[in-house]
Amino acid sequence: MGQAELHVHIEGTLEPKHIFQLAERNKVKLKYPTLETLKEAYQFENLQDFLDLYFSGMSVLLTAQDFHDLAWAYLLKCKEENVRRTEIFFDPQAHTDRGVPLSAVMEGLGSACARAAAELDVSAALILCFLRHLSADAADAALTAAIPYVPPAAGAPPIIGVGLDSSERGNPPERFAAVFARARSLGLRRVAHAGEEGPPAYVRGALDALGVDRIDHGVRSLEDPELVERLVAEGMALTVCPLSNIKLCVFKDMRDHNLGLLLSRGIKATVNSDDPAYFGGYINQNFLETFEALDLDADAAYQLALNSFEASFAPPEDKARWI
Ligand code: ADE
Ligand code: ZN
Numbered sequence: 001m002g003q004a005e006l007h008v009h010i011e012g013t014l015e016p017k018h019i020f021q022l023a024e025r026n027k028v029k030l031k032y033p034t035l036e037t038l039k040e041a042y043q044f045e046n047l048q049d050f051l052d053l054y055f056s057g058m059s060v061l062l063t064a065q066d067f068h069d070l071a072w073a074y075l076l077k078c079k080e081e082n083v084r085r086t087e088i089f090f091d092p093q094a095h096t097d098r099g100v101p102l103s104a105v106m107e108g109l110g111s112a113c114a115r116a117a118a119e120l121d122v123s124a125a126l127i128l129c130f131l132r133h134l135s136a137d138a139a140d141a142a143l144t145a146a147i148p149y150v151p152p153a154a155g156a157p158p159i160i161g162v163g164l165d166s167s168e169r170g171n172p173p174e175r176f177a178a179v180f181a182r183a184r185s186l187g188l189r190r191v192a193h194a195g196e197e198g199p200p201a202y203v204r205g206a207l208d209a210l211g212v213d214r215i216d217h218g219v220r221s222l223e224d225p226e227l228v229e230r231l232v233a234e235g236m237a238l239t240v241c242p243l244s245n246i247k248l249c250v251f252k253d254m255r256d257h258n259l260g261l262l263l264s265r266g267i268k269a270t271v272n273s274d275d276p277a278y279f280g281g282y283i284n285q286n287f288l289e290t291f292e293a294l295d296l297d298a299d300a301a302y303q304l305a306l307n308s309f310e311a312s313f314a315p316p317e318d319k320a321r322w323i
Helices: 016-026 035-040 047-060 064-080 092-096 102-120 136-149 173-185 200-210 219-223 225-233 242-247 259-264 283-294 298-310 316-322
Strands: 003-009 083-090 123-131 159-165 189-194 214-217 237-240 268-271
Touching: 003 214, 003 237, 003 268, 003 298, 016 035, 016 047, 016 064, 047 092, 064 083, 064 102, 064 123, 083 102, 083 159, 083 316, 092 102, 092 123, 092 136, 102 123, 102 136, 123 136, 136 159, 136 173, 159 173, 173 189, 173 200, 189 200, 200 214, 200 219, 200 225, 214 219, 219 225, 219 237, 219 259, 237 259, 242 283, 259 268, 259 283, 259 298, 268 283, 268 298, 283 298, 298 316
Parallel strands: 003 083, 083 123, 123 159, 159 189, 189 214, 214 237, 237 268
Antiparallel strands: none
């Protein structure tokens, strides 16, 4: 059966070794003199600590080939870990704002996804994320620029949806209501990071103001019993990222993680890797560490895998093949 991965940032799969290789290839000067000093910096007290390093790490990505190599390395990992379907986030503004043309990003990511379908039987699609620390106008401009890659105009694989990521605290979802409404009118699916560091009100905001199909993270929803009822009643999936939550101090220890509680309350939770190159592992490592710490059983494993396929945006005939 395998599983679907519904929450992975392609820029967060950029391994330290690959940062150094690309820096050399592209003649980019790094702040860290050695691989060891870079790795030592991977200690975060919160989301913002991580984001600072994440945005500086991706400065080595310049050409279509770089984006292809990045995505291909991740897609090989998917094959190895029996991920049959992946819906990959990317942050176009983080590249175009540094002068990298969107066409290079799309050519590189798009060709890697098409190659994965042909050579690996891994189904991959792209979700364009807006950076929420930037303005709604900037998000709108990013959407406009991406229209050539939105179906039916695009080649395979196209952009299937939009998301909202980056610094959550102080950046509630409501500011992005208009651009999400526009994405909806273009036939795009919608997801948003909410309730990672931000309060349950941000999860409600994502549901009400953005009309999302899934919530990314959402672990703080458990603080609000009425919200939990609503998530269950609507069959709303949460894309939970356990290793990320530990690395970013959302929970102190894996034994404190609420994945088991989310499942037992009937919430459609899934397990995902978020930024595996920064957080200590890909999807299987996330399963291994949560199952061991929380003493979850085979029923939970089956439920999580089933949830991941059900909550994916893949065509029903593909889902039937995987489940
Ligand atoms: N961008 C990459 N990883 C993220 C995360 N965990 N939360 C918000 N934005 C992100
Ligand atoms: Zn994320």
